Amino acid sequence: MQKIAVVTDSSADLSIEFARKFNIHVVPLRVIYQHGEYRDGIDITPEDVVERLDQEIPTTSMPSPEDMARLFQQLEQDGFTHCIVIPVSPSLSGTYNTFRLMADDYSMKIDVIDSKGVSWIIGFLVLEAAKLVQENRHYQDILNRLEEVKERIKGIFIVDSLEYLQKGGRIGKVAAALGSMLNIKPIITFDQEGKLTPLTMARGKKQALKKMLEPITEQIKQAKASIAIVHSKAEQEAEALKKQLQEYENILHLHISSIGPALSVHAGPGLLGIVIKGEE
Numbered sequence: 680m681q682k683i684a685v686v687t688d689s690s691a692d693l694s695i696e697f698a699r700k701f702n703i704h705v706v707p708l709r710v711i712y713q714h715g716e717y718r719d720g721i722d723i724t725p726e727d728v729v730e731r732l733d734q735e736i737p738t739t740s741m742p743s744p745e746d747m748a749r750l751f752q753q754l755e756q757d758g759f760t761h762c763i764v765i766p767v768s769p770s771l772s773g774t775y776n777t778f779r780l781m782a783d784d785y786s787m788k789i790d791v792i793d794s795k796g797v798s799w800i801i802g803f804l805v806l807e808a809a810k811l812v813q814e815n816r817h818y819q820d821i822l823n824r825l826e827e828v829k830e831r832i833k834g835i836f837i838v839d840s841l842e843y844l845q846k847g848g849r850i851g852k853v854a855a856a857l858g859s860m861l862n863i864k865p866i867i868t869f870d871q872e873g874k875l876t877p878l879t880m881a882r883g884k885k886q887a888l889k890k891m892l893e894p895i896t897e898q899i900k901q902a903k904a905s906i907a908i909v910h911s912k913a914e915q916e917a918e919a920l921k922k923q924l925q926e927y928e929n930i931l932h933l934h935i936s937s938i939g940p941a942l943s944v945h946a947g948p949g950l951l952g953i954v955i956k957g958e959e
Contacts, residue, residue: 683812683821684759684787686750688742688774689719690767690941691801692909701809706742706750708772710940718746719940728940729912729948739940741774744781751785761818763825764791765805767941768873771797788818792825795873797942799907799954800834831957835878835895836942837887838865839913839949866891867946875945888920888951895953896927903958905932912948920951931958 686704687693698705707718710728712735717723719739728737754762764782769775775791782789794801807828811821864887868878881887898904906924910917917935924933938950 681761681818682759683818684754684762685805685808685812686762686764687801687805688766690797690939691805692798692936692939693802701806703805703809704750706746708742708941709740711738711740725937725939725943729943732947736944739944741772741777744777747778747781755785755787760787762787762789763808764789765794765801765808767797767801768795769793770874771941790822793873796834796869798909798938799936800832800869802907803832803956804829834868834952834954835891836867836950836952837891838867838946840947891953895955898955899927899929903929903931905956905958906930907954908935909938909952909954911938911943911950913951916951
């Protein structure tokens, strides 16, 4: 008889309540400063990271191999025969490749899925896996279903300041200075390979919101969807966006989530985004 575990890392931005409700196992990423290292969501919160960005931009690192091994050992002791792991995109972290390397060291069958994203791009995929496990679906059927669902999830994010993209080496100093002068707001997404990529740009937050919403509202006018509004220290804007989207009857599920260090260290405070999962 199969007993299936669902594992992700903290970059999925799942709340403790979500993880407990659906029996999802979360391994913390590490947030590294010059004078200390913290486990994401355990020793440090997303809000803590954002508050400290003015003083120091940390790096993020994959969960420690010890934490990964400890979890797999515990799952085997608890009688799990199969394990689905859905970590952050390999373009942002070595987590995916490390999980894959470790998979052969255990007797239970472990499959590592490329989420091709971060935050609720992972979150919706993880929740889908957990729900299918609760429905007692066959393991291979779940894997097949996740590949299909992955194609229906996309995320669009507005970057409030070019400073952090420049510091992270994603744009040049001149482009950052010019963009800031002109109040340019980049709109970014993840491409088919799971790499963070520019989608378009807008002058000012108002125009950026309009451009971000256009493809989203077009989709929810035609078909049902679930939506996560994600933000980094932009609670009021997130709430206003939620109120605006609540008018659409095709939205089956709508919630707000703070975004974790995996994306906020690249984009900085003020980031606002929408992750949409098309429903059947």
